Amino acid sequence: MDIIEGKIWVQRDDTEDGITPELVEAGIPKDRIVLGFHLPDVRPHTGFALA
Template sequence: MDTPRSDREIVKLVIRHYAQFQPSHGDIWLDTVFDEAQDRYALMQVGWDRGRRVRGNLIYVTLQDNQVWIEYDGMEQGITDDLIAAGIPSERIVQAFLPELKTALTA
């Protein structure tokens, strides 16, 4: 299997795993957003909690230059270990949400 296709499948697998979780409070559901044409993958939360609208990213990942860029990771434990365990080498994962000097540090 070629690397970009494999990366896509792994990223989608990890995001689908988190999409199965039920938020601990509120009437909130989780939606996956997969744009394979532009290699953008997200997990969104949408709903209501205590009379207030809830919406936003929980996970946002892009694939570019043969690397997996974690643009946003709102999960408590983070998704990096999940991506590595599923087969993406740590040296190809960029934690883009960290300051520039730290983006090369992975896992």
């Protein structure tokens, strides 16, 4: 994970259940989380930040 321009970028997630749900459960809004492991054209369909 990286913090870039105030957003959390999940670059890779090899955990069994995924780290992203834990971030959301911790109160981090989805618009502050970028799923960097998805291609940019897929990100609009994830419900998370684009970049």
